[in-house]
Amino acid sequence: MGLVFRSRKKFGPLILNFTENGYSSWSLKIGRWSWNSRTRAHRVDLPGPMSWKQDKSRSR
Template identity: 70%
Template sequence: MGVMLRKQKKIGPITLHFTQNGFSSWSVKIGRWSWNSRAKAHRFDLPGPLHWKQDKS
């Protein structure tokens, strides 16, 4: 397995994700809530190392 190049560009609450093949996905994070365009799932950060995730279905 080779080395993978990943990069993120943050513009306010929106983060753009890039790989070596180009644009990959985008996400938005407001406070403890976030959403990712690839996973199409909502996520809420809980205290400590915990989080709650609602899948797209």
Template identity: 80%
Template sequence: MAIMYRSRKKFGPLILNFTQRGLSSWTIKIGRWSWNSKARAHRVDLPGPLSWKQDK
């Protein structure tokens, strides 16, 4: 079992995701809508524990 390093830095609507190898992806989040560079997917947070995702 290996120890994994993960970190997240927020700069307003921009979120940078880091792993032990460096920058892994970035996300733009505006209100309930977000877009992730690695998954290239749009996501909308819905009420409660639900969300809607559209893959590209």
């Protein structure tokens, strides 16, 4: 298993995600709720180490 480079830049509620190939995706985080542009998934942070995730279907 090799090393993977990942980086995040935060601008308020907007988060830009980068990998070794450059720009990867963007996320929006407001309070405990977040949304990712690549996976199109909603996520809510729950108390403790758990979170709830709702995937959006990619098949059309």
